[in-house]
């Protein structure tokens with residue numbers, strides 16, 4: 126599920142690639158259970174990997190939070206109207 130893919134340890138995602146010290150970690154290979162940069166990922170193209178860019182992940186997380194709070198608000202509103 127997509128939400129699970131966003132819950133990897135954020136600490137990983139703020140680091141640079143171990144093999145390429147000037148490349149930020151942008152992907153996470155599920156097969157190898159290791160963070161990957163844009164260079165590394167080409168060697169893992171056949172593997173099951175997820176986009177793990179920290180800022181992209183935070184953006185999507187915020188979108189989900191917004192969506193969930195809107196849903197909660199609508200549910201609350203509905204309950205008030207239903208009374």
Ligand SMILES: [Zn+2]
Pocket residue numbers: 142143144145148161162163164165
């Ligand atoms: Zn790399």
Ligand SMILES: [Zn+2]
Pocket residue numbers: 154155156157168169172
């Ligand atoms: Zn891999």
